[in-house]
Amino acid sequence: MNQPSDALDLHGAFHVYDTTLRDGMQQEGLNPTVADKLNIARQLDDLGVGYIEGGWPGANPKDTEFFRRAATELDLKHARLAAFGATRRAGMQAADDPLIAALRDSGAGVVTLVAKSHTGHVAKALRTTLEENLAMVRDTVSHLAAEGQQVFLDAEHFFDGYRLDRSYALEVLRTAYEAGADVIALCDTNGGMLPGWVADVVHDVVESTGVRVGIHCHNDTGLAVANTLAAVDAGATHVQGCINGYGERTGNADLVNVVANLELKLDKQVLPPGLLQEATRIAHAIAEVTNVPPSARQPYVGVSAFAHKAGLHASAIKVDPDLYQHMDPAGVGNDMRLLVSDMAGRASIELKGKELGFDLSEHPEVVTTVTARVKEQEARGYTFEAADASFELLLIEEVEGKRPSYFDVESWRVITETLTHAQPGEEAVSEATVKLTAAGVRYVVTGEGNGPVNALDQALRSAIVQAYPTIAKFELIDFKVRILDQGHGTDAITRVLIETSDGESSWVTVGVGANVIEASWEALVDGFTYGLVRHHIE
Numbered sequence: 300m301n302q303p304s305d306a307l308d309l310h311g312a313f314h315v316y317d318t319t320l321r322d323g324m325q326q327e328g329l330n331p332t333v334a335d336k337l338n339i340a341r342q343l344d345d346l347g348v349g350y351i352e353g354g355w356p357g358a359n360p361k362d363t364e365f366f367r368r369a370a371t372e373l374d375l376k377h378a379r380l381a382a383f384g385a386t387r388r389a390g391m392q393a394a395d396d397p398l399i400a401a402l403r404d405s406g407a408g409v410v411t412l413v414a415k416s417h418t419g420h421v422a423k424a425l426r427t428t429l430e431e432n433l434a435m436v437r438d439t440v441s442h443l444a445a446e447g448q449q450v451f452l453d454a455e456h457f458f459d460g461y462r463l464d465r466s467y468a469l470e471v472l473r474t475a476y477e478a479g480a481d482v483i484a485l486c487d488t489n490g491g492m493l494p495g496w497v498a499d500v501v502h503d504v505v506e507s508t509g510v511r512v513g514i515h516c517h518n519d520t521g522l523a524v525a526n527t528l529a530a531v532d533a534g535a536t537h538v539q540g541c542i543n544g545y546g547e548r549t550g551n552a553d554l555v556n557v558v559a560n561l562e563l564k565l566d567k568q569v570l571p572p573g574l575l576q577e578a579t580r581i582a583h584a585i586a587e588v589t590n591v592p593p594s595a596r597q598p599y600v601g602v603s604a605f606a607h608k609a610g611l612h613a614s615a616i617k618v619d620p621d622l623y624q625h626m627d628p629a630g631v632g633n634d635m636r637l638l639v640s641d642m643a644g645r646a647s648i649e650l651k652g653k654e655l656g657f658d659l660s661e662h663p664e665v666v667t668t669v670t671a672r673v674k675e676q677e678a679r680g681y682t683f684e685a686a687d688a689s690f691e692l693l694l695i696e697e698v699e700g701k702r703p704s705y706f707d708v709e710s711w712r713v714i715t716e717t718l719t720h721a722q723p724g725e726e727a728v729s730e731a732t733v734k735l736t737a738a739g740v741r742y743v744v745t746g747e748g749n750g751p752v753n754a755l756d757q758a759l760r761s762a763i764v765q766a767y768p769t770i771a772k773f774e775l776i777d778f779k780v781r782i783l784d785q786g787h788g789t790d791a792i793t794r795v796l797i798e799t800s801d802g803e804s805s806w807v808t809v810g811v812g813a814n815v816i817e818a819s820w821e822a823l824v825d826g827f828t829y830g831l832v833r834h835h836i837e
């Protein structure tokens with residue numbers, strides 16, 4: 300493993316310590332492979348964090364394997380790899396504890412030890428004496444430091460322990476520091492703290508012990524980022540957190556939020572210059588690996604973080620984006636987006652048109668008509684903020700005076716057949732017939748599918764592909780149905796959103812109708828039509 304030397308350590312003065320691969324993976328539902336963990340480590344290194352906690356070698360074969368492979372497969376440019384583990388077991392020597400041996404042999408230059416600092420936990424969870432707990436801390440830290448590893452200590456349940464017995468909680472920290480720990484991270488393990496409480500305790504620890512203080516916050520009060528910043532304000536110089544706020548229960552402090560606030564609001568350079576601009580890309584790339592859809596509303600990096608819907612906002616943004624944004628989205632690699640909906644005003648339409656490549660500044664009458672049509676159609680159930688492609692077709696229709704059209708549909712129908720006494724494997728089959736004219740030729744085509752929309756998709760594409768071969772690349776990748784007027788049961792108005800892909804990008808179209816198949820057909824036709832427009836097919 301190629302670890303950056305101290306001389307190259309850009310974050311020596313302030314540590315950004317990532318625990319995505321350890322505490323982050325304690326989140327319900329996350330279970331990465333070793334290859335996934337190596338991939339995430341590379342992304343974290345690209346973000347420029349100072350430390351990557353890779354897991355707990357010795358606790359499970361996967362984490363042991365991660366450290367073994369990291370030694371040859373990770374070539375870290377910015378980060379140092381840290382192995383996580385606990386202090387030795389009560390009643391033995393650190394040198395004899397197999398879990399300590401796994402930390403020692405992990406190949407990681409840094410070891411982070413979790414230790415008890417709460418008298419109740421020593422008694423109930425460790426079931427040992429307060430003196431023995433101090434000996435466990437002293438013995439383990441000094442053993443690993445003597446082996447040449449940099450040692451950090453995670454003081455578990457520190458804030459709760461401090462309230463119960465301040466003197467003992469501080470004694471644990473002093474013991475670790477004197478034994479050779481470089482950083483003592485105070486952990487809000489149960490996540491129940493508020494910023495003012497954290498600040499008071501951190502301030503006291505810095506004043507009364509002189510140890511280098513780190514902070515590790517869980518988000519159970521929804522304040523993990525605020526608590527982390529409060530700790531920094533009170534003197535902490537090492538922040539722990541996870542990408543996308545992953546972690547046990549409600550998660551850990553979202554490390555990108557912490558770092559963005561430190562750099563952009565508090566003017567502290569904590570990542571190598573320029574790398575914060577990679578944050579949105581990296582947060583999303585890691586979400587792909589964990590297979591957890593990123594939250595659109597995540598501060599800084601969410602797709603909605605700089606999306607503007609209200610007409611009044613858009614009208615001010617037209618003059619100056621800063622009027623409705625706390626920062627330039629480019630600072631974290633994100634983008635401003637304008638949403639079109641029934642809350643849009645003329646300025647929203649004009650800005651959205653510009654985003655799509657239409658200069659409407661000289662065409663106020665088009666802006667007025669499009670605004671009115673959007674509001675009228677949304678009142679009937681359409682949604683354009685989710686269906687950009689349908690909006691663009693509407694816009695082209697008003698700008699050019701006619702809707703793009705590549706085929707003229709004469710009729711379509713679909714039937715579904717089920718066998719009353721079907722055997723396993725004999726599922727219902729749908730069959731669609733579509734009659735249309737494309738490029739001057741009339742087609743009568745049938746298609747089969749495992750449902751009516753699939754059958755219509757097959758029939759429609761096999762008719763128009765003959766005139767427009769590009770269609771062969773198009774694939775329906777998502778289909779969402781929503782009942783709009785609940786209470787009407789099976790005769791309710793239905794909205795269908797269809798996402799179509801050409802293998803490189805995708806677009807969403809919308810259809811609305813009393814009949815779900817009719818609504819689907821509208822969205823399907825718009826999906827193919829928009830795809831042909833996008834591919835500049837004449």
Ligand SMILES: CC(=O)SCCNC(=O)CCNC(=O)[C@H](O)C(C)(C)COP(=O)(O)OP(=O)(O)OC[C@H]1O[C@@H](n2cnc3c(N)ncnc32)[C@H](O)[C@@H]1OP(=O)(O)O
Nearest residue numbers: 355358359385386387388389413414415424425426455488
């Ligand atoms: C706050 C945090 O998130 S800390 C990180 C927590 N992460 C994890 O627990 C994930 C990995 N853990 C594991 O795989 C397992 O729990 C292991 C391998 C560490 C231990 O497994 P086991 O030996 O089966 O023990 P088990 O999990 O039942 O209990 C934990 C033991 O560690 C002891 N222990 C807990 N904290 C500490 C500590 N800081 N120092 C020393 N021992 C500790 C407990 O007293 C208990 O001891 P016991 O076996 O004598 O009862």
Ligand SMILES: CC(=O)C(=O)O
Nearest residue numbers: 413453455456486488
């Ligand atoms: C160490 C740790 O993860 C905690 O105390 O929350």
